[in-house]
Amino acid sequence: DAKTTQPTSMDCAEGRAANLPCNHSTISGNEYVYWYRQIHSQGPQYIIHGLKNNETNEMASLIITEDRKSSTLILPHATLRDTAVYYCIVLPRGGSEKLVFGKGTKLTVNP
């Protein structure tokens, strides 16, 4: 079973920041938070991952709370091409070949 809870759907205006929350209250000390997204039935695409520090790359930022029980994926300037299902996944380092996907959040970016 997935160890995360995400809203079923969210909307965002094009050009605005999209903030996608994820609850993982049972996360263990050695478990990372990974984010993937799936655009219109394509294969999932890796976005970002983190342990306890905030992370940023060219695609997004990941904010993890101090108690690590929740996190937020931030797409700073959402575009129509960011419309996708976003999956928050918790797994230990050394388990990335066995991803466990929940139902994710369907993000719709509106013009």
Place this chain on the structure above:
Amino acid sequence: NAGVTQTPKFQVLKTGQSMTLQCAQDMNHEYMSWYRQDPGMGLRLIHYSVGAGITDQGEVPNGYNVSRSTTEDFPLRLLSAAPSQTSVYFCASSYDNQETQYFGPGTRLLVL
């Protein structure tokens, strides 16, 4: 690099037929995995491999066989297709078990 490739893109089978879904990667990745995705659901792990000659079962392995004779290829075999195996199948690979997975474009399978 072509990345992760999957063939065929789409396949229709009759109940009881067998077939092999092909997956190949040219990134010299040791780790490869097969997932299935049913409508409105997340992906579920079928089988995975941590290197040539080594495979293991995932969450939903029944009805599927795999083998890993080379680093590049990881075929998924359906010995006797059933309508419950109608799904979209994704193959993925990673350099090791600490790196992110790269996914193929998927194979859409319909079993009548």
